Structure formats: structure tokens, C-alpha cells
Amino acid sequence: MNKFRTHTCGELTKKFTKKDITLSGWINKKRDHGNLLFIDLRDHYGITQCVIDKENKFFKELEKLQLETVIKINGKVIERTKETINKDLLTGEIEVVIEKFEIVGRTKELPLPVFSDQEYSEEIRLKYRFLDLRRKQIHNNIILRSKVISFIRKEMEKMNFLEFQTPILTSSSPEGARDFLVPSRLNPGKFYALPQAPQQFKQLIMISGFDKYFQIAPCFRDEDARADRSPGEFYQLDLEMSFVEQEDVFSVIENLFLKLFKEFSNKKLASEKFPRIKYSEAIEKYGTDKPDLRNPLIISNITEIFTRDDVKFDIFKKEVSKGKVVKAIITNNTKDKPRSFFDNIDNWAKKEGSGGLAYFTFIEENNKIVGKGPVGKFFSSEACEKILKLTNSKIGDSIFMSCGQKKDVERILSLARNKIAEDLNLISNDIFSFCWIIDYPMYELDEKTKKIKFSHNPFSMPQGDIKDIDFSKPLEMKAYQYDIVCNGIELSSGAIRNHIPELMYKLFEIAGYKKKDVDSKFSGMINALSYGAPPHGGIAPGIDRIVMLLANEANIREVTMFPMNQNAQDLMMSAPSEVSENQLKELQLSIIKKK
RNA sequence: GGGGGUGUAGCUCAGUUGGUUAGAGCGAUCGCCUGUCACGCGAUAGGUCGCGGGUUCGAGUCCCGUCACUCCCGCCA
Numbered sequence: 001m002n003k004f005r006t007h008t009c010g011e012l013t014k015k016f017t018k019k020d021i022t023l024s025g026w027i028n029k030k031r032d033h034g035n036l037l038f039i040d041l042r043d044h045y046g047i048t049q050c051v052i053d054k055e056n057k058f059f060k061e062l063e064k065l066q067l068e069t070v071i072k073i074n075g076k077v078i079e080r081t082k083e084t085i086n087k088d089l090l091t092g093e094i095e096v097v098i099e100k101f102e103i104v105g106r107t108k109e110l111p112l113p114v115f116s117d118q119e120y121s122e123e124i125r126l127k128y129r130f131l132d133l134r135r136k137q138i139h140n141n142i143i144l145r146s147k148v149i150s151f152i153r154k155e156m157e158k159m160n161f162l163e164f165q166t167p168i169l170t171s172s173s174p175e176g177a178r179d180f181l182v183p184s185r186l187n188p189g190k191f192y193a194l195p196q197a198p199q200q201f202k203q204l205i206m207i208s209g210f211d212k213y214f215q216i217a218p219c220f221r222d223e224d225a226r227a228d229r230s231p232g233e234f235y236q237l238d239l240e241m242s243f244v245e246q247e248d249v250f251s252v253i254e255n256l257f258l259k260l261f262k263e264f265s266n267k268k269l270a271s272e273k274f275p276r277i278k279y280s281e282a283i284e285k286y287g288t289d290k291p292d293l294r295n296p297l298i299i300s301n302i303t304e305i306f307t308r309d310d311v312k313f314d315i316f317k318k319e320v321s322k323g324k325v326v327k328a329i330i331t332n333n334t335k336d337k338p339r340s341f342f343d344n345i346d347n348w349a350k351k352e353g354s355g356g357l358a359y360f361t362f363i364e365e366n367n368k369i370v371g372k373g374p375v376g377k378f379f380s381s382e383a384c385e386k387i388l389k390l391t392n393s394k395i396g397d398s399i400f401m402s403c404g405q406k407k408d409v410e411r412i413l414s415l416a417r418n419k420i421a422e423d424l425n426l427i428s429n430d431i432f433s434f435c436w437i438i439d440y441p442m443y444e445l446d447e448k449t450k451k452i453k454f455s456h457n458p459f460s461m462p463q464g465d466i467k468d469i470d471f472s473k474p475l476e477m478k479a480y481q482y483d484i485v486c487n488g489i490e491l492s493s494g495a496i497r498n499h500i501p502e503l504m505y506k507l508f509e510i511a512g513y514k515k516k517d518v519d520s521k522f523s524g525m526i527n528a529l530s531y532g533a534p535p536h537g538g539i540a541p542g543i544d545r546i547v548m549l550l551a552n553e554a555n556i557r558e559v560t561m562f563p564m565n566q567n568a569q570d571l572m573m574s575a576p577s578e579v580s581e582n583q584l585k586e587l588q589l590s591i592i593k594k595k
Numbered sequence: 596g597g598g599g600g601u602g603u604a605g606c607u608c609a610g611u612u613g614g615u616u617a618g619a620g621c622g623a624u625c626g627c628c629u630g631u632c633a634c635g636c637g638a639u640a641g642g643u644c645g646c647g648g649g650u651u652c653g654a655g656u657c658c659c660g661u662c663a664c665u666c667c668c669g670c671c672a
Contacts, residue, residue: 031631031634031635032631032634033630033631034629035629036628036629036631038630038631038632047632051631053629066623080630084630086631086632088632089632109605109622109623110605110622112605112606113606113607116606118607120606120607121602121606121607121665122665123663123665124605124606176672177670177671196672197672222671223670223671224669224671226667227665227666227667229671453672454672455672456672457672458672460672493672565664566664567663
């Protein structure tokens with residue numbers, strides 16, 4: 001109890017009847033009957049209906065107040081009559097008869113209404129984020145985020161993890177995303193980088209003997225935004241453990257996630273043990289390493305069909321003879337779908353930047369299987385039968401085919417899997433379907449330079465017995481590198497780390513780094529590994545995306561309190577901004593104007 | 596860097612084939628209304644149709660350019 005309130009706007013019920021109380025809050029809504037005025041007073045905790053009539057000397061003044069004015073009222077709690085009870089409010093059985101009031105905070109005319117279910121442009125929401133955050137749904141999302149983080153902390157502590165902070169000003173690393181740079185005044189011409197993740201620090205923590213570490217860590221990457229990717233900064237549950245194998249990391253995360261998702265959502269979990277899917281299998285079946293397993297559609301490779309003489313689909317045949325591949329998605333029992341269903345998907349694929357999807361439906365005619373649809377006539381009955389076998393499908397099903405470079409076909413079909421499943425309503429929205437993607441390749445071929453580069457984290461441990469690793473075929477090497485995916489959203493990557501310096505040099509050498517490059521770029525790490533490093537590994541699930549899943553939001557800004565827009569600008573704080581000549585001078589920087 | 600969508604009142608939107616003075620709901624201001632909970636009723640104010648150029652007798656509408664926001668591709672070990 002203080003001078004502003006004796007209670008909150010969410011706690012008064014029948015048992016407070018006849019009590020004299022003080023409430024403070026925002027005017028959420030007014031209903032003015034001329035001689036009788038209802039005011040819905042709102043604070044963080046709820047809404048309380050307050051009432052005043054013309055007999056009260058404050059009536060006229062109160063009647064004129066704008067919505068979102070902050071007021072303090074003194075009054076008496078009374079029970080509502082049966083007919084006037086509002087079941088939608090926690091406080092709906094009572095109301096407060098206003099005796100006197102004070103204005104605590106005035107408002108200008110609102111740029112956006114707070115009390116409304118309308119949607120508003122992002123621009124105005126972000127500029128006036130403090131108003132936007134008063135609105136129910138996003139307010140609740142932010143509360144959820146807080147509770148999720150607090151829950152994670154408690155669970156991590158229960159599992160004997162210790163929380164440590166790591167530096168925000170650190171050094172630029174050559175691998176990975178673009179760094180955010182911070183000029184150093186005391187070391188002119190040199191720059192700090194904001195950490196893309198506390199990767200090296202958490203490994204150093206293990207080498208320092210702390211055994212189990214976690215942190216709700218801010219990560220900074222100067223890359224372009226997406227709906228599920230904030231520009232600039234995001235948070236990870238960063239964790240690392242010593243003397244562990246891959247499965248030890250998995251069981252920590254499975255334990256945490258099962259509890260977390262049961263605690264904060266009513267959605268069902270597809271399985272308590274998260275399936276392990278090999279990277280190569282994920283690419284083969286889903287065209288992506290972040291498959292949405294709620295989606296039953298599977299991709300099949302039917303390239304061999306186009307080497308047959310009884311297939312006359314020359315456009316594809318010509319491409320296949322040049323080394324291109326053909327992959328397909330089968331939809332079950334879609335023979336009666338209208339032409340528009342198919343054309344719609346074909347047109348969608350063209351818009352996505354492919355040559356479209358060729359399609360037809362398998363039907364039976366005179367005891368023979370034939371293809372019905374624009375390109376069906378190019379396939380003989382025997383060829384159709386072979387396709388059914390290859391794709392594990394049956395008469396009445398339809399096939400969508402894409403032909404091209406392997407990577408392009410995988411990309412378009414992975415998107416088509418989602419598109420087609422959405423159109424057919426195959427994805428259940430009340431399930432969380434987790435999986436681990438495992439056995440990532442250690443290296444991949446850079447498309448542009450044709451050189452071998454790390455496919456993921458250069459610090460990952462290659463699989464197999466270290467003595468027997470065949471370094472001559474680097475593209476066949478697998479790493480103890482893994483991702484966790486839920487409903488098609490990549491929540492995290494992790495790995496068992498390479499703690500053996502000699503092995504590290506060898507692996508970097510394959511990717512084109514000389515020993516002295518490694519020594520200079522990763523001096524802290526490589527040096528530390530040389531003084532008795534424990535085997536260790538970890539993972540770093542994205543907090544923002546976890547909260548997105550739990551809040552059932554498709555956009556990361558809906559679970560971020562003060563996000564930047566797509567161009568990495570904070571419209572509320574006007575960041576980034578220009579700085580004074582003096583500041584630049586101190587840093588020995590000058591701006592080169594474009595053109 | 597590239598592609599798509601959007602841009603009309605403070606907010607959310609409508610605006611036909613290019614045709615008189617650009618409309619509605621919410622909000623604001625003023626008035627009426629004692630049981631509403633999206634209260635109701637009446638009135639008033641409020642517009643650089645994102646910006647610039649072009650076509651036309653005439654442009655919110657068509658064309659070109661440009662800007663902003665957003666979604667996607669590239670990028671994100």
C-alpha cells in the first residue's frame with residue numbers, strides 16, 4: 001500500500017465489497033452515458049470497471065479525459081447486480097464507485113489505439129513501441145518470454161549448470177557472419193567485435209575446469225533480417241559441458257525442452273524422444289536440414305525414370321542427360337482436386353524462381369495406369385507403374401516434379417512440401433514435432449570458389465577414431481555436429497568440440513588455413529587447448545524462436561520488446577544515428593561519403 | 596545486391612472503365628443520453644491520395660523513376 005494504490009486493477013473481487021480502495025492505472029475505455037460514466041481502469045494486472053455519476057463534482061472533468069490518461073482514483077468497492085456482472089473480467093463481479101480522482105499522467109492524442117484488436121503497420125508500432133506494448137497480446141508475449149527465461153534458469157541450475165557472463169567487446173573472428181565492429185579509442189585503428197556467440201569463451205570456460213556452463217547470451221550478427229530473424233541481435237541459451245558425448249548433450253536438451261514446452265503450451269508433443277535424422281537423409285527426404293515433421297509429404301528421387309525410352313517428356317530427359325536430377329512430391333488421393341489446385345501450385349513455384357512444377361495424376365483406364373494432366377501423356381503405363389513403386393504411392397495420387405541442379409531442386413521442393421501441405425491442410429497446428437539432425441559433413445564445396453570450406457563450426461570434432469580418420473576425402477568426413485529442429489524451425493546448432501590442437505591444425509589446413517593463420521586468428525583458443533583441455537561439447541538454442549513457438553507467433557518482433565525494423569533501425573530511439581565530429585576525431589575515424 | 600506485396604484522414608480501410616466537391620468505421624472536438632462493458636444518438640474539424648516526373652481536356656486510378664514499410668532469395672560457421 002502506498003499513495004498510488006492499495007490494490008491492483010486485477011485483484012478486486014466480491015470479498016472486497018464495501019472496502020475503501022485506491023487504484024491507479026490507464027483509462028482503457030470509457031462508456032459515457034451523459035449522467036453516468038463507466039471507466040475501465042487498466043494496469044499490468046487487469047481491468048477494473050469504475051463508475052461515477054453526475055452528482056459527483058469530479059464527473060465533468062473525468063468525462064473529458066482521453067483514453068490512456070493515467071489516473072488515480074479513490075472509491076468504494078461494490079458488488080454488481082446479477083444482470084451487470086461481466087464474466088470476461090477477473091474483477092467482473094464488482095465495480096468501484098469513484099469518490100475522487102487525480103490525473104497522474106496526461107496523454108497527447110494517440111498515434112495508435114491501445115484498446116483494439118486492429119492490426120497496425122509495423123512502422124507505427126515500432127516507433128511507439130511503449131504504446132504497442134500496452135496491448136494485451138504482445139504484453140502477454142513479453143510476460144511469457146520472461147517466464148520462459150526464468151524457467152530455463154531454474155532448470156539449468158537444477159542440472160548443475162553454472163551461469164557465467166562473457167565479454168561483449170571481443171575480437172573479430174574470420175569465420176561465420178559479418179561482425180558488428182566497435183572502434184577502440186585507446187587503440188586507434190583497431191576494432192572490437194561484438195560476439196556472434198560466446199563460442200570461444202564457453203570452450204575456454206570448459207578448459208578452465210568449470211564443467212557445466214550456461215548463459216542467456218546476447219549474440220550479434222550483422223546480417224539481413226527475416227520474419228524469424230532479428231537484424232543485429234538475438235538471444236541464445238548458450239551451454240557447454242565437459243567430458244560428454246553427443247547423447248549427453250541431447251538428454252540435457254530433451255529434458256529441458258519437454259518440461260519447458262509442457263509448462264508453457266497446451267500443444268501436444270509428437271514424441272518424448274526426439275527422432276535422430278541424418279543430415280543426408282533429411283536433405284534426401286525433405287530437401288532441407290530443418291524439416292517440419294508435422295508435414296507427411298516426402299520427396300523422392302525419380303531421375304532414373306527419365307532415362308527410359310517409354311518416357312517422352314523431352315524437356316526433362318534432355319536435362320537429365322546433362323546430369324540434372326528430377327525429384328518429386330506425391331500427394332495422396334488428389335485425383336478429384338480441381339485443375340486450379342494444381343495450376344496454383346505450378347504458378348507458385350514459378351514465382352519462387354523455378355521453372356514450375358510438372359504434375360499429373362495416376363488414374364486407371366481400361367485396367368491400365370495412365371497419367372492424367374498436362375504432362376501425363378508423356379509417361380507410358382509401365383513408366384507410371386515404376387514411378388508408383390519408386391515413390392511408394394498408388395492410383396489416385398498425384399505427382400509434382402521438379403528438374404534441375406540438385407541444390408535448386410532441393411530448395412524448391414522443400415518449399416513446395418510446405419506449400420502443398422498447407423493447400424491440402426495437412427499440417428496440424430497443435431503439435432510440436434522435434435527432431436535432431438545429426439551427422440553433418442565436416443566440409444563442403446564453396447559454390448563460387450570451388451574450394452573446400454567448413455560446412456559448420458570449424459571447432460567441431462570429426463567423427464570416428466581420431467587415429468583412423470581419412471583426411472584424403474574431406475567431403476566425406478562427418479562431424480559430431482547437430483541441429484535441433486521443431487516444426488520446421490531451426491532452434492539451434494551444437495557440436496562436440498575438437499579439443500586436440502594438432503587435429504585442429506590439420507582440419508584448418510584442409511580448409512586452406514596455414515598453422516600461423518590459425519595461431520593468429522584463434523590465438524586464445526588454440527593456446528588454451530594446448531594446456532590440458534577436457535573433451536567437451538554443447539549447444540545454443542535460440543531463445544527468441546523458442547518463445548515464438550510457445551506464443552504461436554510467426555514473427556520474432558512479436559516476442560521481442562524493442563526490436564529493430566528490417567533495415568536494422570530502431571525507430572523509437574532513432575538508432576543508428578550520426579555522431580559528432582569530436583567523437584569521430586577521438587576514434588581517429590573519418591566518414592567517406594559515397595559518390 | 597535481387598524479386599514480390601503494400602503505401603488514401605491520427606489509426607484501420609473503401610474508392611468501379613481515368614470524369615463533378617476523395618468516402619466509411621474507430622479516434623479527436625462539441626452537444627444529448629443513469630447500467631454500459633466494442634454503450635447509443637447527433638454535429639464539427641481533420642487529406643501534399645508516400646515523393647518526383649510523364650501521358651491526357653482531365654490522374655488517387657495509366658506510364659516511368661524514386662522513397663518507406665514488409666515478405667522472400669542471396670547472406671545468417
